[in-house]
Amino acid sequence: MKLNLISNATLYKLLPWAVTCLLISPIIALLINSFSSDPQGSFQHLFDTVLLTYSLNTLLLILGVMSLSFIFAMPVAWFVACCEFPSRTILQWALMLPLAIPPYIVAIVYTDLLDFSGPLQRLLRGVMGWQRAGDYYFPEIRTLFGAILILSLALYPYLYLLLRGAFLGQSGSLFQAARSLGASPLRAFYRVSLPLSRSAIAVGLSLIAMESLGDFATVNYFAVSTLTTAVYDTWLELGSLTTAAKISSLMLLALVILISLENYSRRKQKVYQRGGATHTQLRFVLCGWQKWGALTFSWILLVAAFILPLFTLCYYALSYFSASLTAALWQYTLNSVWLAIIVAGLALLIALTVNFYQRLCPGLFARTTIRLSSLGYAVPGTVVAIGVLIPFTELDLGVNQLLLENGFSGIGLFFSGSLFILVVAYLVRFSAIAVGSIDSSLAQVSPSLDLASRSLGQNAFQTIRRVNFPLIKKGMLTAIILVFIEAMKELPTALLLRPFNFETLATYVYQFVSDEMIEYAALPALLIVLMGLIPFIIVNRLLEKST
Amino acid sequence: MPTLQINKLSCFYQDIQVLDLLDLTLNHNEIMCLLGESGCGKTTLLKAVAGLQAQLSGDIQINGNPVNGKGLNVAPEKRKIGFIFQDYALFPHLNVFDNIAFSLDRLSKQEIKQRVDSLLALVQLSDYSERFAHQLSGGQQQRVAIARALAYQPDLMLLDEPFSNLDHHVRFQLIDEIRALLKSSGMSALFVTHSKEEGFAFADKIALMQAGKIVQIGTAQALYCHPNSRYVADFMGLSNYLKVHAVDQFSYQSDLGLLTSDSEIELNKAPLTLLLRPEQIAITSSADGLGCISKVSFSGSYQEIRVIYRGNDYHIKHSNHFGDTQQFKVGDRVSLRVLNHDFVLLR
Known part of the structure; x- marks a missing residue:
């Protein structure tokens, strides 16, 4: 036209x-490079030895961060968007703040706090009378699981923001209709609100997956070998651009799969007409144990992902x-x-x-x-x-x-x-x-x-x-x-x-x-x-x- | 010289023919309504005149200057047309004054003020010059849009469903105002709508469109009283179709009896179809009438009545004269009579 x-x-x-x-x-260059020959045979060597482990680590990291971020983000998004409880208005914006802290900074803070010489273990030793590391069991933060935890704390806001938007956009009368048809609040959430947010969940999770795939600093610091660290090492330590490019192409392939999955799950989502009263007018008032549950969960998440790291940084910066x-x-x-x-x-x-x-x-x-x-x-x-x-x-x-x-x-x-x-x-x-x-x-x-x-x-x-x-x-x-x-x-x-x-x-x-x-x-x-x-x-x- | 002359205009959109060899002439200070169902091509035609439509073939001339033709497509800003949008399209970052002054940037400050003030007075919004679009009602926004277009002194005004976002009672008042405004400014206008009532009230002539073609063009009366097809007849109002055949040079035989014409008719053995508007049939209560009322609805000055008569369904409008004692009820027996008028015969 x-x-x-x-x-x-x-x-x-x-x-x-x-x-x-x-x-x-750069993307074209990588694609061309991935079909070129492997002069020193270093990619073949990597392929034969550690590449499978690296790929598996990457996969586990991505799946782990996706799951844990979902567990963090989904409840708080729903509390903030659809319920009424004390401090909701503060939490609503404060829960996005972790986006401002790069994951590797959260990682050093937690390593410092949870190390053998860190305040928590010192406190435990002091209270329990332990002397050496062998006297007790304490989970090691510098592991794959540690990396998953840290990345989830840093990345959950992507999903939180999208989910909150989706919940706010849904007509509150749909939720009420489900209630009037005999569904409990939890069931109405599960049967109505959640399926309606599928597209937001897909977008949020794929953003989180891409960020996890791309994370270098956290996993490198925790000595978890993934494809990203492999690219870094082969270029800076082996000096092989070709090999680094080949591993990079592998990651591009993973990205293509991720993006296609996201598109697929969005394609099935129909556009739902927004109408009637939104959740803003029809907030579900939490009381009793529900209120305390929502408060505890939201604030622990906020403290762990933002307040504690910021506080620790301020403490060291001032000292x-x-x-x-x-x-x-x-x-x-x-x-x-x-x-x-x-x-x-x-x-x-x-x-x-x-x-x-x-x-x-x-x-x-x-x-x-x-x-x-x-x-x-x-x-x-x-x-x-x-x-x-x-x-x-x-x-x-x-x-x-x-x-x-x-x-x-x-x-x-x-x-x-x-x-x-x-x-x-x-x-x-x-x-x-x-x-x-x-x-x-x-x-x-x-x-x-x-x-x-x-x-x-x-x-x-x-x-x-x-x-x-x-x-x-x-x-x-x-x-x-x-x-x-x-x-x-x-x-x-x-x-x-x-x-x-x-x-x-x-x-x-x-x-x-x-x-x-x-x-x-x-x-x-x-x-x-x-x-x-x-x-x-x-x-x-x-x-x-x-x- | 006509203000707008369109010859053999065709337009394809994704292999669908939206306009089909269309011809149209608009004279000076004439207001024409493009009327039709959605998808008939009326907005496409308007956009083609404005220079906002691609894939055209055919000629368009504005005031004798070709703007579309072989290898020619004059940019919209060089056509001297005013365009009024359905959503008014007032610039949200500018107030009323600056919206109207938008096209006047070559004038001095004082001249701009003079022009805008006189236009504001013309559309009766002198007190609103500092306001922004979101602080105005729909009717006020529409008047600002008109003033803004008039400021550019266009040769031709194009209006795309300009009244469809307004409440009913504001709509017809504004239609009168804007019609008077265009007429007094000596403007020619092409106006798109799907509502025949708006067309009746606003336009001098109506061009009824169907599937990319103009099927009939003329005054509102002409289209209502003398439609050239069943499509036009039905679009312009409720119609009854009566099968008739000529019996002599002055009369037809029909279900509703013998109909006599003032003028000589063509003697033709084949049965014909006569268009009868609901107000062209008289209805009277009569115990031995052949008709039976199936529905009555009261509409203020008249009643809409449906009658089954010899197996056919007829729509009838019965005027409620003051002091008229005739009350119709469902199930009443009635007799029908065709009132004398110019017969319209359709194929």
Whole structure:
């Protein structure tokens, strides 16, 4: 379908495709690489020895985190959305806050608290009179199960947010109808509310699964070998890009399966007409043991996932404040902030390019650029890192060869060894967030507004400037802030791609974490949390005002 | 020169023909209604004129300037048309004043103020210039939309179901107001609706559409009284169809007796179908009448009565004159008589 809404703008039509090609180049590179030969036979070696264990660990990790997150998120989402009990309004927003703490920071806090020398075991020994570790049994946190627990505490808010939204959107009269047909509240929940939320559950669980698949820092710290750690080790320790790429392709395959499963479960979901009174008007008042049960469960979850880690970090940060407050910390904070701002700005530009392409030339082509440019978000950071290394090292090699052959001096690792490649990798991962945010805020701008402006003598670009931009201001700000938060937190991509002597706050924290120096990790970690938390609160304010 | 001239316009949408070689002429200061069921192509036609529809073939001229034709598709902003949307499409980030001033950015501040103030006075919203769209009622929003379109001084106004989101009592008042406004501004307008009552009240002419074609075009009276097909007859109102055959040059024989015509009729042995509107049949109570009432409903100034007469079902409208003592009940015996009128014979 060709509509003459923009004329003489070939450049504008090429730009979205150029951007999309850049963003999917790592994935294409990995796919090509996975079919190439295995010169040192190292992939074959891995395959013969540990790859099965790694894959199994990854699978168990994903399934474990999905189950435990569901057990955490589902009850609190229902309490907060459909019931009435004390402190509900606080819990409603507080339960999202764990999203601001990267999982590896939760991991060091719990390791510190639960270690042999940690406060809990010291207390137990003091009370029980035990002397040595052999005197008693205490569960070890640095195991696969520990990793599952930590990741679930950090990731459950994804599912919580989606489920709460789904419960709030359901017509309360459906629940009441089920009650009037003789179902107990619990049964009505199980028979009506839960099936109606199936699509939210599928989306939430698949997000959690993707994050677990991509997690590097937590499992590496806990010495659980998964596919992610395998990619990291083969590249940084064996130096084999080909092998790392092959393992990465394996993870891409897992992603494809995950995404197809999600699409499948969503396809079966019909759109239910929203009507009648919502749960907001018909909250189910909890009393007696129900009230205490809901309160205990919700608050224990909040304390475990957010308050306790934050409190511990504050404690260490204050205790070691002067020792932590160094010139290096200042420098790395600046690095992180600048990097995040550049990435957020560029991601916004990318999002505007592809989204307005879709708005002006709607159709399959435009839809495809949006889909493709959003692919990177699902791909783990380590995989993206390997993916961008392949084309850009090739590019460096080619350019150097060309320059040397013509008598010029080479440029060295101009692309693959500089901040450039780090920025590209971040864009590959995080552009999707900006694209999604602009997409949904543009969707709320009725197309007839554009047509009204066009019929009043404004051309396509004047219409964008005078009508669309003012109306998606909040969406643009949200996009920038969300990308900023993610870029501040991102660890594995930075670990693999940072130029020599370049540190971000996250890699700085991770150094201390690897050396088990939580005292020194606390202040920078707290900075990461705050820089996630404050923009996060701003975004929520923005979104709440717009609805 | 007609304001709008459309020749052989066709449009395909995903292999379905939405418009089928359609011709239309709209004269200066004329208001035409495109009437039809949903999916008949009326909105597509409107969008085609506005330049918002792809995959067209055929010609469109506005004020003699071709805007669509072979290899030609003038951008919507260059067509000098005003478009009024079903959802009004007021810019939510601008107040009433700035919405109306949207297309006036080339004028000086003072000129803008003058123009907008006079338009606000025209649509009787002078006190509302600071308000935003969500602070206005549906009727007020619609008037702002009209003022905004008029500010651009279009050659032609296109209105897409502009009254469908309004309450019944506001609707007909606004229809009168906007009709008067368009007429006094010398504007030509093309107006899409699925409601014939809106068409009757708003338009000078009605073009009834069916499956991408205009099946009949004319005044509301012409379409109601002289439809050219059963489709038009049924769309415009309740119809009775009576089988008749000519007996001589001035009369037909039918179930309802001998019907005499004022003008000479064609002598044709084949049976014909006569259209009878419900108000063209007179009903009287009579103990030995051949009709039997099956339903009566009271509608204020008239009663709608259904009568079974010799096995056929007839719709009848009986005016309630003041002091009329005739009361009809279900089961009453009645006799029917066709009132004298211009006979409309359909195939």
